[in-house]
Amino acid sequence: MNARTYILAATCGSAAILLGAFAFQHLGGLPPCKLCIWQRWPHAVAVAIGCVVLLSGQIRLAWLSALAALSTAGIGFYHVGVEQGWWEGPSSCTSTGVGGLSAQELMDQIMAAPLVRCDDIAWQFIGISMAGWNAILSLALAAIWITAARTR
Secondary structure, eight states, rough: OHHHHHHHHHHHHHHHHHHHHHHHTTTOOOOOOOOHHHHHHHHHHHHHHHHHHHHHHOOGHHHHHHHHHHHHHHHHHHHHHHHHHHOOOOTTSOOOOOTTTOOOHHHHHHHHHOOOOTOOOOOEEEEEEEHHHHHHHHHHHHHHHHHHHHOO
């Protein structure tokens, strides 16, 4: 295959992941958490760069899309760790303990809680959450981008 074919495949892959995320949100009724939103931005960047590369022929820009795919994979793996309780997520996105809180502090915490928490798994397939699938698929896309950048 030539570089253009790899770039088209990787661009369409990121676009498909974005479309899937929006479908889960708008058709499936699963609103995204903060980390889910963070995972979308690098895919949008990869799609935009992919379009530029396809139009301009500047294959070297594929390295930037590989970096975008690796960054969303990293955010995805971080999100999986938050979901599994391996580490804490952003304080504005995860549950916190209630020990030692007064009634007013507890009420303030409840009122400030996000609508969708990052440490809840909203959907999974074969034991892998959406964040996990994003990480896995994004690593595959990064490999395609790297292959495209190295193809002459």
